[in-house]
Amino acid sequence: MADPRGFLRYRRIEPPHRPVGERTRDWAEIAAPIAPAEHDRLIRDQATRCMDCGIPFCHSGSAGCPLGNLIPEWNDLVRRDLWAEASRRLHATNNFPEFTGRICPAPCESACVLALSDPAAAVTIEKIEQAIADHAFADGTVTPQPPKRRTGRSVAVVGSGPAGLAAAQQLTRAGHAVTVFERDDRLGGLLRYGIPAYKMDKALIDRRIAQLHAEGTRFRTGCDVGTDPTLARLRADFDAVVLAVGAGATRDMDLPGHDLSGVHQAMEYLVAANHDCEGDGPTPIHAAGRRVVIIGGGDTGADCLGTAHRHRAASITQLDYRVRPPDTRDENRSPWPLVPWVLRTTPAHAEGGERRFEVGVQRFVGDDHGRLRALVVAEVDAHRARVGAEFEIPCDLALLAIGFDGVRPGTLLDDGPATTARGTLDCGPDWQTDEPGVFVCGDAHRGASLVVWAIAEGRAAARGVDTYLTGRSRLPAPVTPDSRVLTTG
C-alpha cells in the first residue's frame, strides 16, 4: 500500500545530469555521480510519490507500459527500501530493466495519473526502474535462473536485439535449447550499435548476456541468417525459429544531390560512431568541425544530435517538416493518458544545436568536389508541400533520420515468410508466420518501435513458441500481435 500523501509531500526531481560542458567531452552516460545512499534516498522519495492508483494507467498496455510492468508495486517496495523484492517484481515482467530504465521514452510516465494535470509531474518511473536494476546488479541479486528441467526441444532465435534476447531468455528458462544468431560481430542489435553509448553503457549488454549465457542460451555472432545459414537450414536444424531481425530498412529521400559526399543515413553515422567507441577504429563519418544538419525530428535524429555534439561538430541544425509541437498538452489531439504531442527536449537537445520546424529539404547542394556544401530548404505544410521561399543552410554533413520501412531486404525475405504492406513480417495470433515453426517478434513484426515493445513481443512470442513445442505454456504474454496503443482516431 502506497503512501497516499506522498505526491503532496514531494515534487518530481530527477537525478542530476553532468554539466553539458563536461559530458559532451566523453561517451560515458550523462548521469552525474551521486553517493549511493543519497541516490537511494532520492529514488525512494520519488517512489513515494506513486499513488498506487486503482487503475494504474502506467501499467496498462494500451496507454502505459506494453510490458505490463507492475509499476505501483515496485514503487512501493522501493519506498519501503526493499530493493531485492522490487527487483524480483520488476524482473517478473521485464527481462532487461537496465535497458528500458535508460532508453525507453517512458509512455508509462505519460500515462501516470500525476501527469494528468501537469505532464512534468509524473512519477520518475523510468529512473526508479533503472535504479532498481542497477541496485540489483550491484547487490548481486541478478543471478542466472537456469531451467529446472529441459524439454529436449531446440529453438533458433535470429537477431540479438531486445526482442530476440527476451525471447531467447524466456525460452531458455522454459527448458528449451536456444541458440541466438547475430549478423554483427557483437551481440545486442540496435542496443549495441544504434543507441549511443552516452545513453547506455555498452557494458550493461555484456553483463546481461553473461546471465543469459549462464542460463544456457548459446550465441553465434557474425551469422547472416538468410545467407549462411539459410532459413531452411535453421528450420531443419531447430524445432522452431524466431525471427527478431529488426526493421532495418531505412527510408531514403530521392532528392537532387542525394549522392553527394557528406549525405548519410543516420544509422550509418550512429553505427560507425558506436564501433568507434567499441574500439574498432575511427569512424569514417566524423562530424568534428563540420556543419551538421540532421533531417528528421525523431529519436534517431536526437541520437545523431548527441553524437555530433560529442564529435564536436561546428554547428548542428535539426530539421523537422512537422509543425513545432506545443509546450503543453493539447487535450483534443493527445489527451491524457496518451503520449502527449508536445515539444520533447532530450538531454541531447539541452546540449545545444538549433531546431527548425515546418521546413523540408528541397535539394542538396555540393561543391565542385562533389562534397556537400549546403541544403536548400523551404517552408512546407503538413504534407511536405512547399509553401514558402527557398533558402540555404550551409552544411558539410547531412544525416537522414527519417524513419524505417520494415525488415531490411535480403535473401531472408526472398524465401522467407510473408510480409505486410509495411514491409514487416506477418504472423497469426500465436506469432507464427505462414511458415510453420517460424515465429516473428519485435520491430520485424511491429515495425520500428520502442524497446519495451520489442521486449514485450519477445516475451509473448516465446509463449507462442513454447506452446507450439510443448502444447501448453506457463510463460506470460504481455501483448498480442494485434496489440495497439490507444488513440483518439
Place this chain on the structure above:
Amino acid sequence: MLYSAIPAARGLYDPALESDSCGVAAIVDIQGRAGHDIVVDAIRALQNLAHRGACGREPATGDGAGITLAVPAALFDAVTDFPLPPPGRYATGLCFLPRDPDDRARARRRIENLAAAEHLEVLGWRPMPVEPERAGIGVTADGCRPHIDQLFVAAPAAAGVRPGGLDLDRLVYPLRRRAERPGPDDAPAVYFPSLSARTIVYKGMLTAEQLAHFYPDLRDPRCVSAIALVHSRYSTNTFPSWTLAQPFRYSAHNGEINTIRGNRNRMRAREPALRTPRIAGDLTRLFPICSPGGSDSATLDEVLELLHLSGRSLPHAVTMMIPPAWENDPTLDARRRGFHRFHAALLEAWDGPACLPFTDGRVFGAVLDRNGLRPGRWWRTLDDRVVFGSESGVLDLPPDQIVEKGRLEPGRMFLVDTGAGRVVPSDELLAGLARTHPYRHWLRAGQVALADLPRPDARPRTCTATPQAHRLFGYTREDLDVLLAPMAGTGREPLGSMGNDTPPAVLSPRPRLLYDYVTEMFAQVTNPPLDSIRERIVTTTAVAVGPEDNLLACSPEACRRLLLPGPVLTADELDTVRTLTADGPHPALATRVLPALFSADGPSGDALAAGLTALCRAADDAVDSGFGLLVVTDRGAGPDSVPIPSLLAVSAVHHHLIRTGRRTRVGLLVETGDAREVHHVAALLGFGASAVCPYLAFDTVRALAVAAGDDPDTAASNYRHALVAGVLEVMSKMGISVLGSYVGAQTFEAIGLGRDVIDTYLPGTASRIGGASLSDLADDARARHSAAYGESDSGTEELDSGGIYRYRRDGEPHLFTPETVFLLQHATRSGRADIFARYSDEVDRLAAAGGALRGLLGFRTGVHPPIPVEQVEPEERILTRFATGAMSYGSISAEAHTALAVAMNRIGGRSNSGEGGEDPDRLGDPLRRSAVKQIASGRFGVTAEYLADATDLQIKMAQGAKPGEGGQLPGGKVYPWIARTRHSTPGVGLISPPPHHDIYSIEDLAQLIHDLRCANPRARIHVKLVSGVGVGIVAAGVAKGHADVVLISGQDGGTGAALLTALAHSGTPWEIGLAETQQTLVLGGLRDRITVQCDGGLRTGRDVLVAALLGAEEYGFATAPLVVLGCILMRVCHLDTCPVGIATQNPELREKFTGRAEFVEQFFRFVAEDVRRRLAELGLSSLDDAIGRVDLLEPATAVAHWRAAGLDLSPLFVPPVDASGGRPQRRRTRRAAPPAGETLDDRLRSAAADALTGSRPVRIEARVRNTDRTVGTLLGAEITARHGRAGLPDDTVRVELRGSAGQSLGAFLPPGITITVTGDANDYVAKGLSGGRVVVRPDPTAHFAAHTQIIAGNTLLYGATSGEVFLRGRVGERFAVRNSGADAVCEGAGDHACEYMTGGRVVILGATGRNLAAGMSGGLAHVLDLDPVRVNRDSVHLTAVEPGDLEPLRKLLAAHRDRTGSPIAAALLVHWPCAAARFTTILPVDYARVRAAEQRSEPATAGAGGG
C-alpha cells in the same frame, strides 16, 4: 401455506423470505379480576395501533390482528350444547378448517382420531360464530378464509379428577401438533390458533378494526378475562395469512429474529437429544418442532412453548431465548451471570429486535431484546390494572388514574402475576430464577477456559508461509499487500472506496475461492443493523464450544464446554485444544482432528465428493466414539492430495451431522490455510464452525512482519484483532450481537453455485441463478494445487497479482479499465459520438465476456418488427428518467457536486444531494440545487428548509457498497464549509450510524415516510434498498408504506469509504434484486402504485435497457458521471487525496478539477441516444413500452465461460403474474394513495392561518392522541415554505395539546412554533427539529412524581439542528441521538443517550442508562448527579461545568422550569449557582480541542452548540 394468500415460490419470489413486524398491547388486571371491559379496552387499544398494521392492495384486507384471553369459561358454558368440565379442566381453541364440507368432515374426523390416539376425549365442536360481512373483510382475506370451529377436549379423569391447567396443556400439545401436520391419509391439515386449558386466541387475516366485528364472542359481555393481549400485524410482504396473524399461543412478537436460520437448524439438530418426562410418549411425533412455513415469530413461539411445557416457567423460557446483554455488564451479580452462562450453553440467544409480550393466562410479561430496539410502554392505574403497549396512548387513561408509568428496558422483564396479584420486580424475578439450581457450581465443574488448559510442550514450528502453500490456497500479492499487511499493521481491516466492478466469482476467469461465491446478507428495514462500535456493550465475540445436552433437561452435563475468548485461534491455541483427550480431566471435550482432503487423481467432481463423504463418515465415527470436539483441517496436502475448500468441508460436516442427528453432540472447529479475510472467517462461522484457526494467514503475517522489521507477535495479535472486529461488523450488519447465535446462522446468499453444491453441502442457502458445480469447484482447487505442486517454469516466483482492488492486466477483469475510462472521458469531453460508441462497445463486450450478469442477457429482437429510430420517443423524455447517485457534499467537492446538479437540472434529470445536507446557497436555486435530497442515518443537514426544497426525498436504507453499515467522514475531511453544511464542528469526524435510529421496523419506515410527506407534501418519497435475497418483499412493504419510489441498488455501487469486506462480499447484483422486486410487486398487485428505480454500476445504454426490461422505470448513474468529470478510479476517496479534485476538500487538489456540467450532459445524451437506437431495434417506441418486458430478454447465446454452464438465468425472465389473477401491471400508473382523512395538522393549519399570513401570534388548543402522528410538521412545512429558514418570530404559533401525542411529535419544526403537550409523548419527539420548540409535561392531576416516570419515548431529537425541547420526566433509549444543534432538557434518560451527538446542549436532570455519550463528537451534555460508569468514554471526557457554560445552563433550567413547571429545575435554581456543582459536563474530546482552538483565535464566537 394454509389459509393464506401467500403464493407459491415463483421466479425469484420465495415465500420463505416473508417477514413481519407490528404493534402490540395488553390490558391486565393485576388482581386477576376478569372483566369484559378488559377485552373491550384491549380491542380499543388494538384499534389505536391500527396505524402500525398495514393493508395490502385493498384497505379491507388487513395483514392480521388477534387477541389472547384467559379462557372465558362462563361464555363457553353458555354457548355450548354439551356439558363442559369445570373451568381449567378442559382445553379449547379455535380450529381453522377447510371451507369445503367434505374436507372439513374428514379433517375433523382426523382430529378426533388423533385425540383418541392421544387418550383425549373430544367433548364437542362448537361452530364458531363469525361475521365476515359485518366485519367487512376484504376479498383477499375472505378468499382464503377458513371455516372456524371451536374444539373442546378433556383428558380422562385420574382418581376422579380430570387433569387441568398446565398439565392438560401438556397432554393436548401433541394432539395439536399432530393435527397441524398433514396426515398420511391425505386429510387436510388444520390450524389451531391455540388449544389450551388456560388461554384462547382469536385471530385472523383482519384489520384491527375488523377483529371484534368478525368474532361476536369478543363483543359478548360474558367474554371476560383478567388478561387480554392484542397484536396488529404489518407484514412486510404483500401476502398475509390467517395462520400467521398474531398472537401465537404464548406470545406476540413485535420484531424480527435475525438468527432464525441458525436457530431453526439447531433446533432440528437438537431434536434427537430431546427428552422430557413432562410430555408423555415419543417426542418424535412432535417433530419438527419448528414447523415449516412458519414466520420467525411463529417459530419463536413454538420453541417457547416447548421449553415451557417441558417444565420451565414462561418467564424462565423467555429469558433463555432472549437473554439480556449479560456478558459485558459488570454490575450483574455472579449468580445471575451463572444463570445466563449456563443457559447460553443450552440455547443460543434468539437475537434480533424484539418486543415480546407473553402470557399463560395467569402471568403476563414482556421483554425487550438486548438492544432495546422496540418500544414498550406501560401504565399502572389506581384500580390496579396495567396497560401495556408498543406505544403511549393506546388507551385514553384519565391522567388522575395513573399511578405509575414506565417503559420496557433492555435486560429487564416486566411481569404481572395475576395469581399473586402483584407486579413482580424484575430483579426479584431474575434473582429467583438464578437461584433455582447451583448453576455457578455446575459451570465451575463443567466449563473450561482455553486459558486454563495446560499448554503443550512448545515444539519448534515450521513456518507454513511458503510460496507453495500460498499457491495451494490461492493467495495473491494483493492478499499480502492490500489485506494482510495492513491488518497486521493496524489491527483493522483496511478501507477502500468506489464500487466493485469485477465479475461475480462464477464468471471470473481465475480460480476463485468458494468464499467468493457467498455474499453476506444484511439487515434493511425489517430489522436494523447494529452499531458494533458505539454500542459494543450489547455484543460479545466469546464463544463456548462443546457437546450440548438435552435442551429440556437441566443438569450439570449441559454446560460441559470449552470457553474461547474469540472465534479466531492461533495454531498454538489449537494445539492446546488438541490436548483435550478422552482420558484427561475433560473427557466430554475430547478432540479429534479430521483431515479435509481429496485426491488429485480421477474425475475432479467425483474425487471431491468422495473426499467429502470420507470426511463426513470420519465425523460420524468421531461422534459415535464419544469425541466432543472436532477439528476439520486442511493441513497435510501433498502432491497427491488437494485441500477441500474449508467452507465446503465445514458446512458439509455441519449439515451432515444435523441430518444424522449428531450435530449437538460435538463442537466444530476448523483449521485452514485458505481463510485469510474477515469474510472468510465470517463465512466459516456462519456455516457452522465455532472457531477458526487460519494458520497460514497467521504465519504469513508473521513472515511479513519479520521481512518488514516489525514484531511478529504484535502483527499476529493485530491481525487477529482485525479479524474478530471484522466478524463482529459482519454480524452487526445482520443485527446479530452474540457470536454464539451467529454460528450456523447462515446469513449468506450464494451467487453462482449450482444445485448439487447447495443442496448437499450448503443446504438452506439461497442460490437463485444456479452456477458452478462441484466439479467446477474441484477443478479450481486442483488448479491451485497444480500451481503449487506442478512444475513452475514461468521464470518467476511471484504469486498471482489478484487485481480485485487494483486493476492489473493479468488479474481479475474490471469493467472500468484504462481503455474504457479514457474512451468515456474523451468522448464526453470532445463530444465525439464515435468515441462514445467505442466506449459502449468495449464496456458491453467486457460485460458479455463475464464482467457482469447483465452481459449474459441478450435481447430478443424478433418479437416486434424494428422501427425507425425517429419513431422512438425523443431524447428529452428519456433524460428525465436519469438520476445521479447519492454522493454527499463532503465526500465529494463542491465543484463536482455542483457540476452534477447543474447537468441534471439542465437535462431534466435529478441529482442527489447524498447524505450531507446541501449548501444553503444552493437551496432553491433551480440550476444548482440537488433535486433529490437524501435522508440517511446520520441526518446531516436535514433541516426543514432542506426538506422543503426537494423534488424527491430519498430515505437511504442501505448503500450498495456497504449495505448494513454506517459511514464515517473522517475529521480531516470536515473542512469548515463542510461542517457548516452538516451542522457540525470543523475537524471533528462524523459518524453515520448503521441503522436509522428511527427505523427499527417496517412500520417505523412507514412512519418516516409519513413524516417526510408532512415536511414536504409535494415531494416524491423514495426508499433506497440494496439488492439481496428478499429485497422484493421489503420493496412490497415499502409500497405499502406509501412511498412513491423504491430504488434497488446493486452491490456494485460506489462509496467514499467502506471496509474491503463490505465492498467485495455484501449484497447482490441489481439484475437479481430488480427482477425479484418486479416479480414480487406485480404478484402483490402493488406495482402500479410505485415507481421502481435501479442503480449500481450502470454505464451504457444497454445497461439501461436491461434494467428497463427487468422492470425499472428510472435509472441512476454514479461512477460513470464521476469518470466523465475526471475520476480515474484512484480509489482513495477515503483519504482526501483525490488527485483530480473530485473526492476531496483539499483546495490544492480541487484546483485540479477539470470536470464540467456540459460533459455530464453530453454523457447522458449519448446514453439516451443509445437507448433510443436499441428501442428502435426492439420495435418499441418508448421506454414505457419496454418496462418489465422480460419476454424480450433471453440468455445471451455467446456465454462461453466454462463455469457459467451451470448458470440458469431463467428465474429473471419469469413473467410476473398477479396473485389475485388480475392483469399484471408492469409499471407505475397511479399515484400512491395518501392516507385519507383530516389530520390534526390540517386543523392546526387552518387555525394558524393568521400566523401564517400576517405573522400574528396565535394560540391553539386541542386534544391529541397516539394516532395523531407527526403533529406540527405539516404546519411547519407551510411556515418554511412561506418564510424560509428563518421561520416566524419565537412563539408566534403556540399549540397547546392535551393527551398522548403520537410518534414524531414536532418533527422538523421550524422557528416560531411552540408545541406544548400536557400528557405524554411517544417516540421520535422533535426529530430533525429545525428551530421550533417542543414541551412535554405531565398532567397536573397525575399522581406520580413526574421525574420518576416516563414522559416520552425513544430516539428523541434525532438529527435535530436547532430549537429547544423541554421534557418533564424520564425518556427512553437514545435521547438526543445525533443532535447537532438543539438544546434539550429531560429528567432522566435510558441507554445510549447523546449518542453520535455533534452539537447542541443537553441537560439531563436524572439518572441515565448505560453507554451515555457513545460516539459523541460535538456539543455538550450537563448531567445532574452523573453516575460516571454509565458514560462511554471513548470520545468524551467529564469535567465540572466550566464558567462559560454556567449561564447557558442556568437559562435552560429556567426555561425548563417556566415551560414545564419542573420542581427539580426550580429547586436547582433556588440554590444556584451552588447547585451547579452537582452537574457534570460531558465534553467530547475532539470538540474540546476545536473549541479551545476557537477560543484562542476568536474568543467572541466560541459558543456551545457548534450548529
